[in-house]
Amino acid sequence: MSKAKASESTSVEREHTRTGMSKAALKQDFLDNLFYIQGRFREVATPHDLYMAAAFTTRDRLLKRWVKSAQAFKTLHARTLCYLSAEFLLGPHLANNLVNLGIIETSQEAGQELDLDFEAILEEEEEPGLGNGGLGRLAACFMDSLSTCQIPAIGYGIRYEFGIFDQAIEDGWQVEKSDTWLRNGNPWEIPRPKIRFPVLYGGHTEQYRDQNGEPRMRWVPSWVIDGVAYDTPILGYGVGNVNLLRLWKAEASESFDFQAFNVGDYYGAVHAKIEAETISKVLYPNDEPEAGKELRLKQQHFFVSCSLQDMIRLHLNTVGPLDDFADKFAAQLNDTHPALAVAELMRLLMDDHGMTWDRSWEMTQRTFCYTNHTLLPEALETWSVTLFERLLPRHLEIIYEINRRFLDEIRMRFLGDEDRVRRMSLIAEDGERRIRMAHLAVVGSKAVNGVAKLHSELVKSTLFKDFNALWPEKFHNVTNGVTPRRFMVVSNPRLARLITECCGHDDWIRDLDRVRALESHAESSDLQAQWKAVKLAAKRDLTEWLKHVTGVQLDPAAMFDVQAKRIHEYKRQHLNALHIIRCYQELKQGLLKDPVPRAFIFGGKAAPAYFLAKLIIKLINAIAEVVNNDPEVNGFMRVVFMPDFNVKTGQRLYPAADLSEQISLAGKEASGTGNMKFSMNGALTIGTLDGANLEIREAVGKENFFLFGMTAEDVLEKQIEGYRPWDYYHGDHELKADIDLINSGLFSHGDTKLFRPLTDDLINHDPFMVLADYRAYIECQQRVSEAYRDQQHWVRMSILNVARMGYFSSDRAIREYAKNIWGIAPTPIDL
Ligand code: Z16
Numbered sequence: 001m002s003k004a005k006a007s008e009s010t011s012v013e014r015e016h017t018r019t020g021m022s023k024a025a026l027k028q029d030f031l032d033n034l035f036y037i038q039g040r041f042r043e044v045a046t047p048h049d050l051y052m053a054a055a056f057t058t059r060d061r062l063l064k065r066w067v068k069s070a071q072a073f074k075t076l077h078a079r080t081l082c083y084l085s086a087e088f089l090l091g092p093h094l095a096n097n098l099v100n101l102g103i104i105e106t107s108q109e110a111g112q113e114l115d116l117d118f119e120a121i122l123e124e125e126e127e128p129g130l131g132n133g134g135l136g137r138l139a140a141c142f143m144d145s146l147s148t149c150q151i152p153a154i155g156y157g158i159r160y161e162f163g164i165f166d167q168a169i170e171d172g173w174q175v176e177k178s179d180t181w182l183r184n185g186n187p188w189e190i191p192r193p194k195i196r197f198p199v200l201y202g203g204h205t206e207q208y209r210d211q212n213g214e215p216r217m218r219w220v221p222s223w224v225i226d227g228v229a230y231d232t233p234i235l236g237y238g239v240g241n242v243n244l245l246r247l248w249k250a251e252a253s254e255s256f257d258f259q260a261f262n263v264g265d266y267y268g269a270v271h272a273k274i275e276a277e278t279i280s281k282v283l284y285p286n287d288e289p290e291a292g293k294e295l296r297l298k299q300q301h302f303f304v305s306c307s308l309q310d311m312i313r314l315h316l317n318t319v320g321p322l323d324d325f326a327d328k329f330a331a332q333l334n335d336t337h338p339a340l341a342v343a344e345l346m347r348l349l350m351d352d353h354g355m356t357w358d359r360s361w362e363m364t365q366r367t368f369c370y371t372n373h374t375l376l377p378e379a380l381e382t383w384s385v386t387l388f389e390r391l392l393p394r395h396l397e398i399i400y401e402i403n404r405r406f407l408d409e410i411r412m413r414f415l416g417d418e419d420r421v422r423r424m425s426l427i428a429e430d431g432e433r434r435i436r437m438a439h440l441a442v443v444g445s446k447a448v449n450g451v452a453k454l455h456s457e458l459v460k461s462t463l464f465k466d467f468n469a470l471w472p473e474k475f476h477n478v479t480n481g482v483t484p485r486r487f488m489v490v491s492n493p494r495l496a497r498l499i500t501e502c503c504g505h506d507d508w509i510r511d512l513d514r515v516r517a518l519e520s521h522a523e524s525s526d527l528q529a530q531w532k533a534v535k536l537a538a539k540r541d542l543t544e545w546l547k548h549v550t551g552v553q554l555d556p557a558a559m560f561d562v563q564a565k566r567i568h569e570y571k572r573q574h575l576n577a578l579h580i581i582r583c584y585q586e587l588k589q590g591l592l593k594d595p596v597p598r599a600f601i602f603g604g605k606a607a608p609a610y611f612l613a614k615l616i617i618k619l620i621n622a623i624a625e626v627v628n629n630d631p632e633v634n635g636f637m638r639v640v641f642m643p644d645f646n647v648k649t650g651q652r653l654y655p656a657a658d659l660s661e662q663i664s665l666a667g668k669e670a671s672g673t674g675n676m677k678f679s680m681n682g683a684l685t686i687g688t689l690d691g692a693n694l695e696i697r698e699a700v701g702k703e704n705f706f707l708f709g710m711t712a713e714d715v716l717e718k719q720i721e722g723y724r725p726w727d728y729y730h731g732d733h734e735l736k737a738d739i740d741l742i743n744s745g746l747f748s749h750g751d752t753k754l755f756r757p758l759t760d761d762l763i764n765h766d767p768f769m770v771l772a773d774y775r776a777y778i779e780c781q782q783r784v785s786e787a788y789r790d791q792q793h794w795v796r797m798s799i800l801n802v803a804r805m806g807y808f809s810s811d812r813a814i815r816e817y818a819k820n821i822w823g824i825a826p827t828p829i830d831l
Contacts (some may be wrong), residue, residue, distance in 0.1 A: 089131030091647030342444030
């Protein structure tokens with residue numbers, strides 16, 4: 001080491017000691033926390049004690065930045081983004097925070113010197129699974145990027161006591177186990193018992209006159225509960241910025257007078273407490289709304305009301321009068337789950353803060369922006385007017401008034417077009433009257449966006465066609481992204497090191513466009529060899545773990561063909577299954593001379609009440625059982641269903657995939673984000689022209705992407721001309737043979753009925769056109785196998801996929817939101 005270098009490193013060390021980032025400081029504080037917080041010494045500490053000590057040691061290092069950020073945002077009156085989301089699917093914090101602090105390697109070394117198993121400590125963390133899938137994970141990626149891009153932000157949501165269920169597989173079926181993530185305590189959150197707001201339900205409204213004799217409305221509720229804040233710091237990568245994730249827990253009200261309602265009724269009073277607390281008890285495990293679930297509406301009102309009251313309080317404490325509320329805050333509605341906020345802000349401004357309708361409405365419309373995440377009609381939220389009236393009578397009045405004024409505007413613009421008025425109304429009048437939450441969100445927001453180019457176009461041309469005709473400037477696209485910190489650096493350190501080495505810097509972690517530097521090395525046999533070795537090592541890790549959790553032994557040399565996402569008919573896991581059956585039959589019939597060995601890997605949860613999705617899981621496991629136990633084929637193919645796909649297990653999966661299955665029916669997947677995670681880790685995609693797949697294909701190059709299937713236009717046309725799956729079934733003898741093999745009972749110990757609900761549905765209805773895309777898919781899979789034979793070419797394509805994924809960083813998405821939608825500039829916090 002040169003003299004200059006040596007003195008430089010000591011000065012860095014001195015700095016690190018001062019800021020607590022040195023190895024010595026980390027070791028010292030770890031032991032300190034183990035002693036003072038866990039009350040344990042090294043020899044008797046359980047793995048959980050060690051994890052808690054590591055978590056507190058890390059958290060201590062966030063707090064200074066957190067306080068500094070909060071102070072700066074307050075004194076600067078920084079314009080702040082509030083991300084309102086019923087879901088935040090965060091994943092484990094520890095490794096992510098160490099990466100963002102820049103001390104993951106130092107911590108690893110510190111652990112080594114203390115003779116600790118670093119990986120085992122990370123593994124101890126229970127992830128906060130406060131989301132279902134893509135939408136909740138997007139919110140988590142956005143929180144990471146908001147901090148990294150130095151945008152002052154607060155994430156607002158619900159602190160569910162039970163997050164998404166843990167999935168077990170028993171006899172091939174999905175079994176749900178309750179998620180008890182808080183059981184051992186949560187070192188990342190700080191309870192704020194003094195930040196507490198009343199949330200009102202039920203009762204009636206009445207008119208009264210205020211001191212000035214002006215007529216005003218008052219809501220007299222029949223039930224009040226409290227929301228209490230729990231804060232989690234979200235640190236950006238390599239910056240001083242720490243944003244706040246504020247989740248609300250429901251508690252019995254302190255101020256509400258139980259006595260008045262339960263005179264001497266102790267049991268009744270306690271019961272009311274229990275009832276209050278059920279509101280934040282459990283996350284609804286569906287990726288589409290369950291009709292008429294009263295508790296769900298209560299949850300939505302609960303977190304929206306707490307969040308808006310909190311924003312108003314912050315505003316009054318810092319900026320002052322509410323007139324410029326919309327200058328201080330932008331509020332993003334993550335789907336329609338928080339769309340009630342439009343009515344709730346109106347209510348708070350008018351009833352609690354004495355503002356007029358017109359001023360309140362102007363402010364409301366300037367505050368909110370709305371992101372749509374789906375076009376599936378069954379996934380669009382509506383609430384029955386009757387339920388609304390019973391639970392939120394004041395909101396119903398306000399929504400009626402918003403609608404009355406809005407429809408007057410429509411009648412004025414489109415004279416005599418009553419059909420248009422009916423289509424655009426906030427209230428659906430066919431059958432039971434229902435409130436259309438998406439319409440409320442569009443009318444109450446200044447900007448509306450879809451989550452991928454194609455999706456945003458379809459939003460304008462189908463779902464919100466009439467609204468687009470009225471307010472074309474309101475509609476935007478912001479293509480989703482994912483954070484490279486968690487989905488590259490944390491989950492795939494080997495690849496991250498290789499990229500850093502190859503680029504000569506690690507700036508790509510904050511500016512993912514810079515991975516493009518890899519492009520010029522794609523031909524280098526040196527890089528190719530290392531690239532292959534990195535992938536193989538990841539496949540070995542996954543193989544070992546899958547063997548441990550499922551008993552299935554994979555061959556790391558086989559192509560890892562992975563589909564991991566929620567189980568849903570539109571995502572077409574059953575199309576994948578048909579291809580597996582095709583491979584099986586061809587191997588059995590000796591039709592394949594030199595087959596390319598494949599490991600078919602699935603992961604994903606089904607909504608507990610979604611019968612067909614659960615049957616698809618059973619089918620995959622049933623096929624696995626036959627294939628994996630058939631020595632005639634299992635040297636060439638294995639099938640495994642990885643239980644409990646979540647952020648943590650996903651992090652094991654993405655680095656090990658060779659092939660990423662993105663095979664939804666065109667027009668149905670709004671964006672997809674798993675597609676990005678796989679591609680960033682060097683998997684090639686087999687996919688349809690759906691969601692962000694289109695943009696991924698354009699970015700990585702058409703020649704580096706396996707495209708098949710109908711376009712969204714083809715699908716619309718076919719629907720109009722009348723789709724007849726029966727014709728495909730009878731027109732393609734291989735397809736028929738695959739479906740017939742399921743019905744033969746081969747995969748179900750002779751039970752020929754078990755899978756009939758699925759196969760009958762495919763042959764007779766097939767709402768997601770599996771059969772129409774079957775042939776194209778099979779042919780495309782053959783091209784995949786051929787390509788995989790040429791390993792040099794494959795690795796080159798893999799490098800190019802990673803090199804060209806810069807656009808799909810959630811940092812880019814956040815910068816677009818900040819500039820085009822929120823109008824918020826960065827506020828850097830100096831370290
Ligand atoms: C969800 O995860 C999504 C949409 C929705 O209506 C409800 C839930 Cl829980 C997903 C989309 O299906 C997916 O395409 C998209 O990438 C993701 O939201 C994030 O935008």
